[in-house]
Amino acid sequence: MNPYLTLGVPPAAEDAQIRQAYLQGIRAHPPEGDPVRFQALTDAYQKVATREARLEHFLFDKSSEGNTPLGALAAYCKQLPSPPPLKPDALKTFLRECSKT
Amino acid sequence: MQKPQQPTTAPQEKERIAAKELAAGHFRKARDLYKELCKIDRPRFLGLLVEANQGLVSQMIQKGQYSEAVQVRNYLKTIAPAGALFGMDLDLALKIQDWPEALRAALGLWSLPAGAKNGGRIADAIVLCCPTEEEMASFPAPLAQEAALIFGALQDAGESRFDAVALKLRPLGASSIFASWKTFLKGMAAFHSDQMGKAQTLFKMLPEESLAARAARAYAFFIAGEEALEGASASAQTQLLHGGLRLLGQTTYEAALGRAQECWKAGKLSDSYRELRAVAAFPSLDGGLAGALSDFYFKGCFSLGWASRELFIRHMEDLLLSAPVKGDQEACSLARMLLTASLSGYNGSHPRFFLEKFEKHYKGTTPALGELLSLGYYRITQCLMGDEELYRKDEVEDIHLEQLREHAMELLEKSIETNPGHLAAHLAHASLSRSLFDRRRQVHLLDALCKRFPKEKAVFLLAGTVHLEADRPDYALAASYLDTALGLDPFDTEALQKQAHARVQAAVKAYTAGQLAEGRLHFGMIALHHSRQGGSFALSEEYTQVRQGVLETLFGDPKQGRTLLEQGFCNSGSVPALLLFQHACQVLWAKKQDPKKPLLKRLQEQPPQSAAERASLLAMLLHVREWGSASQRAAWTAEHEAVGKCLLPLAGDAFSETECATLLPQLAEVFLLLPLAKAIAKTGVKRAPGRVFFQAAHYTLTTKHHRESQRAKLEIYRESSLSDGDKEALKFITSQLERLTKFYTFDDAWEEVKPARRSPAKKKKPSCAKAKKPASPEKPKKPEKQAPGPFPIQIELF
Numbered sequence: 001m002n003p004y005l006t007l008g009v010p011p012a013a014e015d016a017q018i019r020q021a022y023l024q025g026i027r028a029h030p031p032e033g034d035p036v037r038f039q040a041l042t043d044a045y046q047k048v049a050t051r052e053a054r055l056e057h058f059l060f061d062k063s064s065e066g067n068t069p070l071g072a073l074a075a076y077c078k079q080l081p082s083p084p085p086l087k088p089d090a091l092k093t094f095l096r097e098c099s100k101t
Numbered sequence: 102m103q104k105p106q107q108p109t110t111a112p113q114e115k116e117r118i119a120a121k122e123l124a125a126g127h128f129r130k131a132r133d134l135y136k137e138l139c140k141i142d143r144p145r146f147l148g149l150l151v152e153a154n155q156g157l158v159s160q161m162i163q164k165g166q167y168s169e170a171v172q173v174r175n176y177l178k179t180i181a182p183a184g185a186l187f188g189m190d191l192d193l194a195l196k197i198q199d200w201p202e203a204l205r206a207a208l209g210l211w212s213l214p215a216g217a218k219n220g221g222r223i224a225d226a227i228v229l230c231c232p233t234e235e236e237m238a239s240f241p242a243p244l245a246q247e248a249a250l251i252f253g254a255l256q257d258a259g260e261s262r263f264d265a266v267a268l269k270l271r272p273l274g275a276s277s278i279f280a281s282w283k284t285f286l287k288g289m290a291a292f293h294s295d296q297m298g299k300a301q302t303l304f305k306m307l308p309e310e311s312l313a314a315r316a317a318r319a320y321a322f323f324i325a326g327e328e329a330l331e332g333a334s335a336s337a338q339t340q341l342l343h344g345g346l347r348l349l350g351q352t353t354y355e356a357a358l359g360r361a362q363e364c365w366k367a368g369k370l371s372d373s374y375r376e377l378r379a380v381a382a383f384p385s386l387d388g389g390l391a392g393a394l395s396d397f398y399f400k401g402c403f404s405l406g407w408a409s410r411e412l413f414i415r416h417m418e419d420l421l422l423s424a425p426v427k428g429d430q431e432a433c434s435l436a437r438m439l440l441t442a443s444l445s446g447y448n449g450s451h452p453r454f455f456l457e458k459f460e461k462h463y464k465g466t467t468p469a470l471g472e473l474l475s476l477g478y479y480r481i482t483q484c485l486m487g488d489e490e491l492y493r494k495d496e497v498e499d500i501h502l503e504q505l506r507e508h509a510m511e512l513l514e515k516s517i518e519t520n521p522g523h524l525a526a527h528l529a530h531a532s533l534s535r536s537l538f539d540r541r542r543q544v545h546l547l548d549a550l551c552k553r554f555p556k557e558k559a560v561f562l563l564a565g566t567v568h569l570e571a572d573r574p575d576y577a578l579a580a581s582y583l584d585t586a587l588g589l590d591p592f593d594t595e596a597l598q599k600q601a602h603a604r605v606q607a608a609v610k611a612y613t614a615g616q617l618a619e620g621r622l623h624f625g626m627i628a629l630h631h632s633r634q635g636g637s638f639a640l641s642e643e644y645t646q647v648r649q650g651v652l653e654t655l656f657g658d659p660k661q662g663r664t665l666l667e668q669g670f671c672n673s674g675s676v677p678a679l680l681l682f683q684h685a686c687q688v689l690w691a692k693k694q695d696p697k698k699p700l701l702k703r704l705q706e707q708p709p710q711s712a713a714e715r716a717s718l719l720a721m722l723l724h725v726r727e728w729g730s731a732s733q734r735a736a737w738t739a740e741h742e743a744v745g746k747c748l749l750p751l752a753g754d755a756f757s758e759t760e761c762a763t764l765l766p767q768l769a770e771v772f773l774l775l776p777l778a779k780a781i782a783k784t785g786v787k788r789a790p791g792r793v794f795f796q797a798a799h800y801t802l803t804t805k806h807h808r809e810s811q812r813a814k815l816e817i818y819r820e821s822s823l824s825d826g827d828k829e830a831l832k833f834i835t836s837q838l839e840r841l842t843k844f845y846t847f848d849d850a851w852e853e854v855k856p857a858r859r860s861p862a863k864k865k866k867p868s869c870a871k872a873k874k875p876a877s878p879e880k881p882k883k884p885e886k887q888a889p890g891p892f893p894i895q896i897e898l899f
Contacts, residue, residue, distance in 0.1 A: 002388065002396070011388065014469040021466045028124050052525075055476050058468050064401035065393070069373060070342055072325045072397035077345050078326030085293045086348070087260040092231050094347050095216060098316045099195060099229055 001065060003044035003057065005079045018048055102470040112141055116363035123149065152179040158189050167197045184213055191226055204230040212243065218280030218504060228255075228282060241855050243277075251279045254286050263290040288320075289531050297324045318346025338362075338626055351390050354380055360396075371416040378427060384434045386465060399438040412441050412663050414868050418449050421458065431460035440477065444484050452481050453512075475520030482529060484513045509533060519741035524554060529565055540571065551582070561586035562596055576607035580626065587630050612652040620657070624649045645654070757794075759886040761785035765798050778802055789833050793821040801837045 004011050007021040022045040029037040047061070048054045066073030086094055119134035132153040133794040153570045154177045170193055177186060179826075187209040194203035209225035210219050227248055232240075250269050257265040273283045288303035304317035321329035322345040327343055328500035342359060346352050357380050364373035370504040377383050377394060384398070385391035387586040402413045408897050420426065421435040436459035463470050484511055510533055516526040527550055534543045548565040549800055554560045565582035568575045583600035586593065604623040611620035627645050646665045653662030761781050768778035779802045785795035797818040802809060815838050822830035 005388065033531065051749055053368050053701065055468050055472050057474055058482060059437060059476055060480070062400050062441060064396045066327060066397055066401070069358055069377065069394065069397060070338060072332060072394055072401070073342065073345060073390070074322040074330060076393035078531045079320035080323065082293055082295055085258055085261055085289065086552040088256050091255060091259050091442070094319070095312065095316055096198065096229055097347055098319070098344065099225070099312055
């Protein structure tokens with residue numbers, strides 16, 4: 001899990017920004033309403049809440065998503081906020097690429 | 102010489118063979134035969150010739166032979182009616198991406214009577230061809246209006262106008278050929294509005310092999326993550342891969358990631374990494390897709406099985422050491438991974454080597470290099486000190502331990518040098534300096550730390566501890582540091598305990614030296630931070646009251662001392678305190694305080710009578726213990742030790758039967774009070790010789806080692822207690838049986854197998870009273886010596 005991605009903050013974010021993102025996240029996804037997302041946010045926050053934690057995470061973190069390279073791609077996509085819609089021209093190219101497979 | 106003439110096949114035979122070839126899908130052969138047959142009877146065989154050619158074209162399209170398919174199609178145009186070729190034209194045009202031709206064929210297909218049956222194909226083709234508004238205007242109704250709605254909705258979706266999408270799609274009914282595209286666009290709008298559940302439901306409604314369904318698969322990773330892969334075939338997974346990368350705009354990974362996936366699934370982990378390495382942006386320490394895939398290889402390897410992990414890490418180490426690395430990003434990623442591996446037990450190069458490699462190649466600014474290096478050196482030190490623990494156990498020579506500590510010190514100094522604000526490194530450095538440097542230097546280091554980190558509790562706690570645990574403790578100085586620590590965190594238990602101990606010790610010194618004001622001040626400082634605690638008596642306000650009461654009685658104001666002692670004991674619920682209330686004051690108290698007689702002898706002769714006397718007795722006992730162990734560490738076992746040592750000589754005849762029965766179960770659980778428990782058990786046997794409870798307690802407590810035979814004996818006692826209806830006895834014996842099972846130690850096992858030896862002569866215990874001893878109660882028989890047997894199965898290590 002990329003905690004920065006989960007919290008929606010850049011890797012250079014400081015304590016206050018990370019905490020704010022966490023609080024916003026758990027307000028939007030409370031444990032009663034969305035326990036999975038709540039837990040993911042809490043786990044992410046614990047990994048990067050302080051400067052020491054961020055250093056530790058950068059240097060010695062051993063966690064990763066996916067059991068295969070494709071699984072890693074899938075997990076990465078799931079973590080991303082939904083990408084912006086493809087523009088009409090890009091959508092046209094996308095659909096034509098899909099027709100080839 | 103004339104060639105021998107080939108026998109001519111009869112037309113009927115040719116027809117038969119042609120039909121057979123056509124049915125078997127051998128379109129080329131069937132076409133050639135029908136060509137010949139058309140020369141004989143064109144009207145009859147023309148249709149079949151067209152069919153054979155159509156089949157051939159389809160086959161060529163499937164094989165990707167597009168140019169050959171175009172040639173055959175061009176030939177077909179000369180012999181077949183136009184209407185028969187629209188479907189084939191459409192397939193071919195889509196394959197070769199000839200959009201104008203595809204649009205023409207789609208509209209042609211629509212114009213046929215059975216055109217509606219191909220509605221899905223036609224709709225897909227129109228969407229792919231992206232006709233202009235003028236072209237759409239020329240479409241037959243209702244295609245023109247429906248196509249305009251769909252393209253309008255596509256435009257709105259691309260520009261995030263999802264409300265407009267919903268409006269535009271509303272007129273399209275379920276019978277429209279664009280129904281799938283309506284569902285797709287609704288799903289797309291839901292996805293980009295963060296309504297993942299709705300998007301997933303809509304995408305699942307799409308016809309399986311439609312273009313819309315293939316496009317929708319691209320969203321699967323974003324909606325379901327890895328779950329999208331479950332149960333998917335290899336080709337479906339490939340579609341997911343391509344779709345996801347297209348939506349991410351990262352199509353450069355398509356080929357490499359596909360190959361990497363195949364290698365990984367085949368167990369060729371290093372090859373998998375090598376495939377992905379071909380992509381320019383990979384690996385990366387930064388985020389994004391490259392970062393995510395890098396994490397998979399450099400961190401995910403730690404969750405592999407041991408053999409695979411070792412092999413993979415070995416390969417990566419070779420890559421770092423021998424092969425040319427791809428760049429700084431790869432070198433850093435490798436060094437970081439190998440540093441973590443070496444600190445986790447991987448037997449490769451020294452972790453310091455990897456840290457230095459990381460330092461050489463790291464070009465980032467967040468986090469800062471200095472902080473990372475500081476952490477790295479600190480962790481290597483921790484690893485070394487962990488090794489020291491092992492070396493101690495293996496009894497390695499001191500010189501090796503000395504070298505280890507010096508190495509650790511050097512690393513800590515590097516850690517501090519690269520990040521002077523690294524508190525943990527400073528603390529570790531100060532702690533380690535205890536074993537390497539003289540005290541003065543260590544104190545100097547600690548003082549400097551306190552100035553540097555005035556808001557850090559851990560620094561003041563360490564400083565206080567060092568002064569407290571020195572060979573010649575400076576209690577007052579320790580207390581001042583600990584007061585600061587408590588000022589920063591009033592609820593830190595360790596600081597509370599140590600501060601109280603330091604202050605009490607300092608107070609003892611002050612009182613003894615006649616400095617009453619200073620002594621009282623120390624107790625006042627304790628009272629600032631401590632409160633009435635329901636837990637340990639030794640941490641409570643009552644305990645400090647008692648301690649101060651002792652000192653006031655002896656060196657200060659005896660009246661004040663007595664008041665404090667009474668307050669302390671009246672409020673205390675501690676078992677040892679109650680013990681002393683109940684026993685020592687009932688039986689023994691020195692009415693005449695003869696300073697020439699030892700305290701304990703005085704207590705034996707004259708038991709205390711009043712509450713005040715009882716309180717004073719405890720105070721005196723604690724004080725005796727205090728002088729006896731002035732150089733010991735924090736006295737939080739003071740209550741147990743005091744009671745154990747001081748009451749033991751008093752135990753004989755001091756307790757009634759009821760008191761013995763009440764006390765034994767509690768005392769038997771406390772290691773330090775076992776001698777007292779034995780004495781009380783003996784007293785209990787005297788008081789009630791026939792009672793199984795005391796017999797069992799005496800037997801259990803006086804037997805040196807637990808043996809299997811004891812279990813049998815205790816079972817007998819248990820049966821007796823059941824028949825007597827002695828619940829107290831039953832409860833006690835049951836608990837002893839459980840202990841026997843749970844705490845069978847190696848010593849006990851050794852006792853089973855070691856050679857028999859002579860038991861030492863029993864020492865005569867001092868009698869507690871001058872009165873004649875009553876007749877000895879029935880003693881349980883000693884179990885017979887058994888031949889050493891195998892180690893019992895139940896051994897619990899603790």
